[in-house]
Every structure is written in C-alpha cells, then in structure tokens.
Amino acid sequence: MPTRADVCAVAVAECFRGDGEILANPIGTIPMVGGRLARASFEPDLCMTDGYALLIANDEAAELPPERKVVEYWNPYRSMFDWVWSGRRHVMMGATQVDRYGNQNIAAIGDYAKPRAMLLGYRGAPGNTINDTTSYWVPNHNPQVLCEKVDTVCGIGYDRAATLGEETARFHEIRRVVTNLCVLDFETPDHRMRLRSLHPGVTADEVVGATGFELVVPDDVPESRLPDDDELRLLYEVIDPDGAREKEVPNP
Amino acid sequence: MAAHKRRTEDDVVAHLRDGMTIGIGGWGSRRKPMSIIRAILRSPLRDLTLVTYGGPDVGLLCAAGKVKRVVYAFVSLDSIPLEPHFRKARQEGVIEDEPLDEGMFLLGLQAAAWRVPFLPTRVGLGSDLFRDNPRLRTVRSPYDDGEELVAAPALVLDAALVHLNRGDARGNGQFLGPDLYFDDLMLSAATGNRFMSVERIVDTADFAKEGSFHTQRISRMMVDGVVEAPGGAHFTSCQPDYERDEAFQREYAGTAKSAEAWDAFKAAWLDLSEDEYQSRRQVTGNEPA
Numbered sequence: 001m002p003t004r005a006d007v008c009a010v011a012v013a014e015c016f017r018g019d020g021e022i023l024a025n026p027i028g029t030i031p032m033v034g035g036r037l038a039r040a041s042f043e044p045d046l047c048m049t050d051g052y053a054l055l056i057a058n059d060e061a062a063e064l065p066p067e068r069k070v071v072e073y074w075n076p077y078r079s080m081f082d083w084v085w086s087g088r089r090h091v092m093m094g095a096t097q098v099d100r101y102g103n104q105n106i107a108a109i110g111d112y113a114k115p116r117a118m119l120l121g122y123r124g125a126p127g128n129t130i131n132d133t134t135s136y137w138v139p140n141h142n143p144q145v146l147c148e149k150v151d152t153v154c155g156i157g158y159d160r161a162a163t164l165g166e167e168t169a170r171f172h173e174i175r176r177v178v179t180n181l182c183v184l185d186f187e188t189p190d191h192r193m194r195l196r197s198l199h200p201g202v203t204a205d206e207v208v209g210a211t212g213f214e215l216v217v218p219d220d221v222p223e224s225r226l227p228d229d230d231e232l233r234l235l236y237e238v239i240d241p242d243g244a245r246e247k248e249v250p251n252p
Numbered sequence: 253m254a255a256h257k258r259r260t261e262d263d264v265v266a267h268l269r270d271g272m273t274i275g276i277g278g279w280g281s282r283r284k285p286m287s288i289i290r291a292i293l294r295s296p297l298r299d300l301t302l303v304t305y306g307g308p309d310v311g312l313l314c315a316a317g318k319v320k321r322v323v324y325a326f327v328s329l330d331s332i333p334l335e336p337h338f339r340k341a342r343q344e345g346v347i348e349d350e351p352l353d354e355g356m357f358l359l360g361l362q363a364a365a366w367r368v369p370f371l372p373t374r375v376g377l378g379s380d381l382f383r384d385n386p387r388l389r390t391v392r393s394p395y396d397d398g399e400e401l402v403a404a405p406a407l408v409l410d411a412a413l414v415h416l417n418r419g420d421a422r423g424n425g426q427f428l429g430p431d432l433y434f435d436d437l438m439l440s441a442a443t444g445n446r447f448m449s450v451e452r453i454v455d456t457a458d459f460a461k462e463g464s465f466h467t468q469r470i471s472r473m474m475v476d477g478v479v480e481a482p483g484g485a486h487f488t489s490c491q492p493d494y495e496r497d498e499a500f501q502r503e504y505a506g507t508a509k510s511a512e513a514w515d516a517f518k519a520a521w522l523d524l525s526e527d528e529y530q531s532r533r534q535v536t537g538n539e540p541a
Contacts, residue, residue, distance in 0.1 A: 076431040078358070081355045085373070085374075112351075112383070114342075118334070118338065121324055121325055122325055126375055127353045127373075130376070154380070164378050168374075171374075
C-alpha cells in the first residue's frame with residue numbers, strides 16, 4: 001500500500017505533465033521527489049537543478065556529492081532569471097498563506113509596515129507568477145494556510161491577473177496546489193480553487209473543514225492517482241530510498 | 253610598477269560615511285564580506301541603507317543599530333530560513349524597509365551599472381510590491397504593443413563590499429565556487445568606494461593556477477581597494493575554501509532571543525580585532541565560546 005507521501009509525490013509529478021523541455025523547479029522535499037519522478041517516468045525532457053547552481057541529470061532527490069553529479073549546465077542565479085523571464089520554468093513554491101484565487105504570501109504575517117511575523121520577504125514570487133506556470137506545495141493543509149485573504153500578495157492569483165488584463169497576464173498560470181490531504185486546481189469558470197482529487201483515506205468534508213475559504217467541491221471528486229509499480233520502484237529504489245518524503249508528510 | 257590597491261578592513265571603513273547606501277555581495281549566508289562587516293560593527297558608523305541579497309550581514313548590522321533602511325528581496329541564513337535579528341528589527345519597527353523581487357533587484361543593479369534610471373520588466377505587476385514599495389512605478393512601452401511594464405528602479409550605491417576567493421593587488425578578482433551571485437553588478441552599481449576582500453592575494457600570473465579564466469569575473473576597473481582576509485567570509489560559506497560554520501551560525505541565530513545573549517555574543521566575537529576573531533575561532537574549533 002503506497003504511503004501518503006508516495007501519493008503526494010505522484011500528485012506533484014502530475015503537475016509537470018506535458019511541460020516538455022523546460023526547467024521544472026520544485027522547492028521542498030516532496031516537490032523535489034515528485035519532480036524527479038516525473039522526469040524519470042512520463043516527462044523525460046524536463047531539466048532540473050541540484051538545488052544550487054547546476055542542472056543535473058541524476059534521478060536522486062537527495063543532495064549528491066559533487067563527483068556523482070551528472071552536470072548538464074552551469075546554472076548560476078543569473079541564468080535562473082533568464083529561464084524565468086523567457087518562460088521556460090515551472091516552479092513549485094511553498095506558501096505561508098494562499099487564497100481561493102491562488103494569491104500566495106511568503107513575505108510577512110500582519111501589516112507589512114510592522115509585521116506580526118516577518119518571514120522571507122517577497123523572494124522571486126512576483127516574477128515567477130507573472131512570467132511562468134506556478135504550482136504550490138502545502139505539507140500541512142489547514143485554514144491558516146488555505147485562508148480567506150492573504151496578508152501580502154507575493155505570488156499573484158487569478159483575480160489579480162484578471163485585473164491586469166489578458167494581454168499583460170498572458171503568461172500567468174497557477175496550475176495546482178498539492179497538499180498533504182488533496183490536490184486543488186483552478187479549473188472553474190472564474191478560476192476559484194477547486195477540489196481536484198482526494199488522497200486515499202481523506203474525505204471532502206475533512207478538506208472543507210481544513211480550508212479557510214469556500215472551496216469549489218464537485219459532486220464526484222476522484223481519488224488522487226496512486227503510484228504504479230514502476231513509480232513505486234523509482235521512489236523506493238532510486239529517487240528517495242532513504243524515505244525523506246515520509247518525514248515531511250508522515251503516513252496517517 | 254603598477255600601483256597596488258591593498259587595504260585593511262579599517263581603511264575601508266574610513267571611506268564610509270553615516271547615511272551611505274551600501275551594497276553587499278554574496279547571497280543569503282554565502283560568501284559575505286564578513287570581516288568588513290565586523291569592522292563596520294566596531295566603528296561608529298550609523299544610519300546605513302543596505303542593498304543586498306541578505307544574510308547575517310543584515311542581521312548583525314541591524315542588531316548593532318547601524319541600519320536605517322534595508323533594500324532586499326529576502327533575508328535568510330539558508331540552513332536557518334529566517335534571519336532572527338532582521339525579523340526582530342522588522343517586527344519592532346526600528347528599521348525602514350524597501351521590498352523588491354529577487355529579479356527586480358538584479359535589474360536595479362544592472363540599471364545603476366548602465367547609468368539608466370530603470371529597466372523595464374513584467375516582474376511585480378499585480379503584486380503587493382506596489383503597496384509596500386512606494387518608489388515603484390510603471391512605464392508604458394512607446395512601441396506599437398503599448399504594454400504597461402514595471403520600471404525597476406536603478407539601485408545606485410555609494411559603496412559596494414564583496415568577498416571573493418582570490419584577488420591580485422591591483423583589484424582583479426576570481427570566484428572559485430559554484431556561483432558569482434551578483435558581485436560584479438554590485439561593484440558596478442556603486443559610484444565609488446568599491447571594495448573587495450579576498451581569501452588570498454595572488455600574483456596576477458597565478459590566477460591560472462587557481463581556476464580557468466572563466467572564473468576571473470571581477471576586473472580591477474570595478475574595484476578601488478582589495479583586502480586580504482583569510483577566513484573573511486566566516487561564518488558564511490566560501491566554497492571551495494570552506495563551508496558555512498553551521499555551529500557558529502546557530503549560536504549567532506540564538507542571540508536574538510535576549511539582550512543578554514546578544515551582549516555576550518558581542519563581547520565574545522565582535523568587540524575584538526579581526527586578527528583576534530580569527531585566532532579565537534581557530535583555537536575553539538570554530539565553536540563560539
């Protein structure tokens with residue numbers, strides 16, 4: 001029986017389906033495992049980083065010693081912005097807060113001028129979301145994270161993009177939000193967040209109760225796709241044999 | 253015989269003035285010019301505006317009351333994601349701040365280096381950067397597309413401080429790690445007072461023994477003074493010369509929890525000369541006392 005972390009990894013991998021020869025840039029433990037899984041199976045043309053300044057061909061998600069890295073390209077931060085601004089990247093970021101339209105906050109909680117909790121700052125979220133497809137990873141689905149209104153809009157959501165107009169926002173796409181409970185997307189007429197699939201053992205009511213805004217819940221919500229045998233082998237033997245993913249999302 | 257530009261950390265600080273806008277190289281807790289930061293901490297300098305991909309340089313200067321304003325996209329210690337002294341300063345409202353996006357920051361440095369007031373970009377449109385950074389403006393394309401873009405403002409610096417792996421006495425510099433970050437742009441965005449510390453000063457002819465010419469990315473045309481500072485990036489990383497001193501960084505991060513902890517850290521590690529700092533950390537195996 002696959003673990004919850006296995007299901008999350010597959011859900012992350014699915015975010016990159018169809019992306020082709022671009023930089024898949026998932027940030028976090030399970031995002032990295034899932035991105036590697038996509039490349040090792042159905043999306044072989046993806047490029048991926050070592051977490052630092054190299055694009056590497058290795059399938060392992062954990063950090064490798066330099067001599068084991070198979071380097072495809074030297075990718076210092078300056079090159080990273082070239083990918084971002086030319087539309088050749090799909091990043092999966094974390095989110096301290098994310099709302100129903102996919103606005104994301106990682107900067108600060110409370111009034112930005114004198115925050116209750118200063119976090120990272122805007123980082124690259126504004127540039128990521130206006131230029132490229134973006135997805136989010138939420139390892140602990142709760143109403144504080146999936147909230148009614150984010151305190152600071154770092155990554156812009158669909159309502160903000162609509163205000164900018166079709167032309168200006170033509171590169172904007174928030175594809176998915178993968179959490180420890182479910183997969184969410186924005187495939188509704190007004191791009192409000194929708195429950196796309198439930199991880200095995202999770203109910204729609206549970207997700208609704210853990211979400212701080214009104215979620216679009218279709219009548220029939222499918223179960224999140226389970227890993228097939230080949231994917232399980234990749235996860236357990238190649239990509240994450242030490243099970244780092246289980247520490248990020250423990251099996252319930 | 254060409255003139256050398258060798259300086260000490262204290263020479264560098266003597267060129268700096270209260271209220272200056274100072275760019276600091278490196279990224280997060282990586283290859284920061286910490287020996288020069290420590291010299292600033294020992295000096296009476298104040299009211300500084302810092303422009304940097306921020307790490308413990310920002311936190312230390314905030315904790316010591318040197319900072320008026322921070323221009324930043326993030327401040328992080330990498331292995332400790334949030335910089336506790338910077339957080340404290342922001343949450344107590346004792347510093348001004350100007351948030352930017354990481355890429356917008358690069359464009360601002362490039363604009364300053366190219367002597368134009370801004371560079372156009374899509375970055376920032378629709379975000380709350382326009383709420384939190386009143387300096388930002390948009391600009392309309394004069395061409396047929398007529399697109400509205402962000403005018404990323406030039407980040408003109410009064411001084412720039414960077415730390416490289418190798419340098420020569422005339423101010424050429426070489427990075428041997430994985431990333432130059434934006435150190436060349438940081439130096440180029442400054443109107444003067446462009447200082448580079450290095451792990452080791454070598455003869456110009458010996459750069460080739462250290463790494464390929466692709467690693468020689470700092471020209472003496474960018475640099476007014478070079479400081480030989482072995483261990484000068486400590487406790488941040490300076491690959492391949494040394495990794496980050498994680499134990500020291502944890503100790504530093506812990507000092508944000510009380511004034512007493514900060515005072516003890518300051519007495520042990522900041523109220524002393526750079527030579528004393530370097531010999532003490534070697535004696536104690538890099539562990540704080």
